Amino acid sequence: MNPADTSAILARLADTLESRLPAKGGDPASSYTAKLLAKGPDAFLKKIGEEATELVMAAKDNTPDRIVAETADLWFHSLVALAYYGLRPEQVLAELARREGVSGLAEKASRPQTD
């Protein structure tokens, strides 16, 4: 899969999730996302915590198929959160692009000293 396909998948999914917002007429009877969004942020934030924990367990068990599936669940629920807060996956990709080539060690060393 080339990078353009990857970002197109995220953009299409984000468009779908936005259409599930209560303000956009999302129907909880026919859509899992609309049902989740209708419950308010606590519901999808709880799911993000659960999916992150399930990913940790899959990684600890070293089961590649489950690691991929749980990461997809975590990404999906994170995209639901982005939609709720009016944010787009393109903004996350831009942030990752901004960080490209900047070592985490160098970035941490550049932070203002707090002690």
Ligand SMILES: N=c1c2ncn([C@@H]3O[C@H](COP(=O)(O)OP(=O)(O)OP(=O)(O)O)[C@@H](O)[C@H]3O)c2ncn1[C@@H]1O[C@H](COP(=O)(O)O)[C@@H](O)[C@H]1O
């Ligand atoms: N990518 C996903 C996706 N990934 C995971 N899920 C759902 O996320 C839910 C939570 O997963 P769990 O394994 O925790 O299942 P669960 O224990 O039954 O969940 P809960 O009842 O506890 O919430 C399941 O119902 C999954 O089907 C998804 N639901 C939808 N999508 C995408 O979102 C689009 C819109 O979906 P709807 O809004 O349902 O039309 C779909 O076409 C897909 O592209």
